[in-house]
Amino acid sequence: MAAIKGVKKLPVSVNSRQAAELFMKLANISSEIGRLDEKFRRSILKSDLINTLALKESVQSTRIEGTQVTFTDMIEHSHKSEQKSEHIEVLNYQRALTVGQERILNGYPLTTRLILELHTTLMDGPARGTNIASGEFRKVPNWIGPTKRFEDAAYIPVPANEIEEYMNNWELFANKHPYGEKLETSHLPQEAFILDEDTHPLLKVAILHAQFESIHPFLDGNGRLGRILIALFMMQSKQISSPIFFVSEELEKQRSRYYHLLNETRGDNPNWFNWLNFFLDASKRMADKLNILLDNAEGLALNGLKKCDTHNQKQIYLLTFRYPNITANQVSEQFRIAPLTARRILNSLNELGLIFKDPAQKRNIEYFNYDLLDLLDH
Structure with missing residues (x-):
């Protein structure tokens, strides 16, 4: 089968029946995500759990690319002085996500400039693809397929000299034109239902993700960065x-x-409905799962806090939701207390059964919040 070539610019369209089906699903999913956000804002965990969820996302996203690292691996290796390249890849993803979050919270929109910055972070150090044009759009052709042979390509992205033009179109779709001008729609079929820059953000983020992957602006890291952009656009x-x-x-x-x-979604006759339908279903499953996870994590934290006798115990116990594998040095630095004090409090939490330390370990002791890890593994 011949490879599909290129992708049409945004916006996109579906037929009226498909649009009705998508919008019926959308209302339910959107309210579920809203409920999740409201619940999270009221949670006692908040930023502590964000860090752990971001690490889990980093693992899952890099696994899509074929790495074998697991969430448990990352937790168990979090204090190792030397990390494997796959671990660095996951940590880079987490760092890029954090950088992007900070930029969005400070009012920066998703632009080409921010995307290049995030790519530089993603490709830092001895991780996969780091020797290949970090923070730069590709200047040569690329292809996607089951092997590295051009003859086996399933898709050939837009030529390198058209990337900036396509990314400019992507950016205008994401942020809308500063003077309210609408994007060109003459490439879309007549009588079609157009999903333009004013469409619902959940459909819009699905379109932006697919289009970014189709433009394939970098030689490596497109998939991982494209999935980071999903979380960031949902914030924006x-x-x-x-x-x-x-x-x-x-x-x-x-x-x-x-x-x-x-x-x-690529080529001359794109089918956007199947992708959008799939993305909405995946979003619904994830929203349901996150709502349950947050309820369970909140319940776990509240029950644990009841067992704590002192304010310091409570603070340090909550910190284990951010760092499920924690050390006395970490606690010492976080709360500016003596390492000996930190160790004593961690030991008291271990005695209360809230965290676990291996009694065989005598130096560089690590303390695990296995109750939380158990929740995250389901």
Whole structure:
């Protein structure tokens, strides 16, 4: 089968029946995400849990690309002085997500400039692809397929000399034109239902993700960066107040379908409905899962706090929701207390059964919040 070539510019369209089906699903999912955000804003965990959820997302997103690292690996290796390249890849993803979150909270929109900055962070150090044009759009052709041979390509992205033009179109769709001008729609079929820059943010983020992957502006890191942009656009569009809505876990479960449906949005006769329908379903499953996870994590934290006798115990116990594998040095630095004091409080939490330390360890002791890790593994 011949490779699909290129992608049409944004906006996109579906037929009227498909639009009705999408919008019926959308109302339910949007309210579920709103409920999740409201619940998160009232949670005692907030930023502590964000860090752990971001690490889990980083693992799931890099696994889509074929790495074998697991969430448990990352937790167990979090204090190792030397990290494997796959671990660095996950940590870079988490760092890029954090940088993006800070930029969005400070009012920076998703622009080409921010995307280049995030790519530089993503490709830092001895991780996969880091020797290949970090923070720069590709200047050579690229292709996507089951092998590295051009003959086996399933999709050939837009030529390198058209990337800036396509990314400018992407940016205008994401942020709208500063003077209210609408994007060109003459490339869309007549009688079609147009999903333009004013469409619902959840459909819009699905379109932006697929289009970014189709432009494929970098030689490496496109998939990972494209999934970071999902969480950041959900923040920018005020669907969520923190980067807690991640769909990589659901996409990773159906990796082959994910790639197939992305490919359907390309070429001269794109099918956007199947991809958008799939993305909404994945978003619904993820919103349901996150709502349950937050309820369970909140319940776990509240029950644990009841067992704590002192304010310091409570503070340090909550910190283990940010760092499920924690050391006395970490606690010492975080709260500016003596390492000996930190160790004593961690030991008291261990005696209360709230965290676990291996009694065989005598130096560089690590304390695990296994109750939280158990919740995150389901």
